[in-house]
Structures are given as C-alpha cells and as structure tokens.
Amino acid sequence: LICSSVLAIVAQRLLRRVCLKCKEKYVVSDAVKKKVGLDLVVDNQEITLYRGKGCNDCFSTGYKGRVGITEILVLTPRLKESILKRVGEVKIKEIARMDGMKTMREDGFAKALEGLTSLEEVIRITAPDDALPVSPQ
Template identity: 40%
Template sequence: LTGHLVFSTLHTNSAVETVTRLLEMGMDPFNFADALLGVLAQRLARTICKNCREKYHPEKAEYDALAYGYGEEAFAKLGIAYDDEFFLYRGKGCDTCNKTGYKGRVGLHELLVATAEIKRLIQARASVPEILKVAVNEGMTTLVQDGVLKSLQGATDYKQVKAVAMK
C-alpha cells in the first residue's frame, strides 16, 4: 500500500492456498486484495537424465492418470490422443545419473494473477476451491498441470509430479 513492490516466501501447497493462509494470519482482505499483483507457487521435480532418456509407449492406465491429474476436461482440450503415436520419457539409468534415471531439477510453476474477480473473491474471503475454480477458468495453469505438460515434453515424469505437487 506504500508503493513498494514486496517479494516474500510462504510454505503452502499452491498459489491459491497462499492467499487464504495470509488471510488466516490476520491480513485485512480489502487492503490485501488492493495491493496484490499475483502469487507464484513453485516446486522442484527431478529432471530425467538427458544422457539415458528414452521414449516409451505407456500403458493406457498411465495416460489416464496423466489426464486425471491434469483434469480430464482440460486435458481433452489439449487434443492429445492415446494412440500408437503417444509416448512419454523415462531414464534408463546410467553412469551420468548414478543409475537413477534423473539428473538435475526442473521447476513446476503456478501463477495466480490478481484479476478483478480474484480480488473480489479475496475480499469476500472465498474458499480455496472457489478461488481455484475462477483462477483456472481465467487461464491459470496449476502446479500439477504444469508438471503434466513437462512430463509430456520429457523434462520429468508423472511420478515426480505426483511426489512434489500433489497432496
């Protein structure tokens, strides 16, 4: 409210949960909503080793798990069909990655932009599911969705996404 840009960290499971946690800590919802630009949540997932990464055609159950994690309706909009052309990546394990199949980390991100509707919900002390629904409808990509996309690109795998981004 003083014109200063503030960056801070707070341990929560998502960007939306950060908003409700700050309100629970006693922040005034009107001042907070007025000053808020956005909230960025981040998790680090292990990266599939580039030296031993291989493509594979997963079982339908693994495809279905990706779709479920992403949100089946939203995943359908991506237009990614389960067919002979669908593949994912995994690390076989090599000397470079000490036989783990992973080397390094990749960030999974979720950016909640403080739009007029999000600010209105904050002022009304809306619940996490209510704010999340509006944020996703306004185009926010969740941590899990970002992780699924990075799994499809071969940066990480769904096992890692589940480990770091799902409760």
C-alpha cells in the first residue's frame, strides 16, 4: 500500500547560519577532510569554509539565523521493488544513493561550502553517512 501511494519522503533539519558580520574564511586540512568524509565530496582540492568569530550582532556565538538541509528519497520503480522484496535498510539506502538521493550530511556539506553554515554545525546536527556509495550525480 505504501509503495503504491507514496512518491517521495522528505526529511529536514535546521542548522545555525554563520553570522554575516563576523564570518571568516579558513582552509580545511586534509586530515579533517578525511575524518568527516569531505574527501568523498570534493576531490583533492583545497577547501575554503567559513566560521563566525563572534560579534555583538550574533551575541558572540558566530551564528545568526537558520538554514535548512534536506534529504529527499524519491521512490523510483527500482526502489519500490526493493522495498516490496524487503531487501533491508542498507540495500535500500544503497539503491536510493545510486538513484541520485543526497543525504542530509551531503546537503549540509554543500551549505558549508556555500558559506551558509559551518562544518562544525553540519557534523553536530547530521549523522555520518557510513560507507555508503556516493551517488553518481
């Protein structure tokens, strides 16, 4: 019944937005990239991210406002078939990723790369993606 009526499932979280008044750039070390999985998202490139120093405008937190991150699971025919066969959570995640699903952590990394939030905030709020295959898109 669920497979025939559900088109997609959306999950969302709010992250703190880096304060625009005290935002500063920094370069992420290779060790940090590898530790948090950014090396899977961005190939051997220098990564510049942002963090807030803290100012009167953000009450010395480095953050002001919120930005949303999402994970959208579109139930493709292949995914529906796998669900009906009860293949298990890991296999379903693998198929979803191969069909183009971006995880919440990947969306958070994208927001951090855009300078909207900090890497620390993404790590604090999202679960690790474990060793799931990277989607082809």
